[in-house]
Amino acid sequence: MPERPVRPIRSFVNREGRLSKHLENAWNDMHKEYVSNGLKPLNALFDVQAADNTKQRLVVEIGSGQGNQVVHAAKLEPDTNFVAIEVYKTGVAHTLYLMNTQQVTNVRIIQADAYELFANNYFSAQEPAIDELWTFFPDPWPKKKHKKRRLINENFKALVLQSLVVGGIWRIATDWEDYANSILKIPDITASERFSNRLVTNFEQKAKDANRMVYDFVVQNNL
Numbered sequence: 001m002p003e004r005p006v007r008p009i010r011s012f013v014n015r016e017g018r019l020s021k022h023l024e025n026a027w028n029d030m031h032k033e034y035v036s037n038g039l040k041p042l043n044a045l046f047d048v049q050a051a052d053n054t055k056q057r058l059v060v061e062i063g064s065g066q067g068n069q070v071v072h073a074a075k076l077e078p079d080t081n082f083v084a085i086e087v088y089k090t091g092v093a094h095t096l097y098l099m100n101t102q103q104v105t106n107v108r109i110i111q112a113d114a115y116e117l118f119a120n121n122y123f124s125a126q127e128p129a130i131d132e133l134w135t136f137f138p139d140p141w142p143k144k145k146h147k148k149r150r151l152i153n154e155n156f157k158a159l160v161l162q163s164l165v166v167g168g169i170w171r172i173a174t175d176w177e178d179y180a181n182s183i184l185k186i187p188d189i190t191a192s193e194r195f196s197n198r199l200v201t202n203f204e205q206k207a208k209d210a211n212r213m214v215y216d217f218v219v220q221n222n223l
């Protein structure tokens with residue numbers, strides 16, 4: 001009997017709904033230019049070369065949700081390239097909408113599973129490419145039977161480190177105490193001050209309203 005392919009455990013669930021009119025317009029007008037599915041290589045995402053040919057800083061956000069953080073940061077740093085990775089189409093469309101209304105052009109969105117991208121060396125095909133990686137409020141998967149769906153674990157950290165430039169940094173934030181404890185057990189990841197450039201998104205606001213602490217972490221590629 002042929003072997004059944006092993007279905008990977010995913011850190012997300014499919015939840016597609018209808019796009020509202022303004023999101024549908026943003027999607028239709030912009031997705032060809034700004035959204036890819038992970039098949040277009042990293043070096044083809046940004047067509048703008050720095051005038052002096054030095055490498056532009058690359059900041060990547062995993063699970064960018066509605067896009068508030070990445071678009072806010074991209075507006076503050078117009079000379080940095082930003083890549084937002086998000087599986088959820090409504091979130092991708094909302095990010096495009098924000099880019100349009102805030103006239104931001106230095107963000108590219110990859111609509112794909114971040115785990116697959118890192119496992120297939122998307123950000124390290126030639127050499128490690130990421131200067132800064134963000135994972136803010138990853139899905140907490142609070143039930144015991146679902147913990148294996150959490151994105152952040154030792155295996156994923158090893159994949160991430162391969163993609164960070166020397167001195168590159170991965171910033172993580174979660175409001176889920178049990179997830180925070182498991183992250184702290186991963187070698188090299190340490191607790192950190194709140195990242196000052198992190199916006200208060202709905203997830204952090206909900207945590208604050210429920211009196212839940214928010215935990216920030218960093219790990220740096222020192223090799």
Ligand SMILES: C[S@@+](CC[C@H](N)C(=O)[O-])C[C@H]1O[C@@H](n2cnc3c(N)ncnc32)[C@H](O)[C@@H]1O
Pocket residue numbers: 011012062063064065066085086087088091112113114115135136137138139140151201202203204
């Ligand atoms: C709890 S939300 C947080 C969104 C955003 N970071 C914020 O703070 O508002 C987590 C997001 O991560 C996305 N996500 C989960 N696993 C992912 C994966 N493997 N690849 C890409 N996106 C993922 C989900 O679709 C969701 O939008």
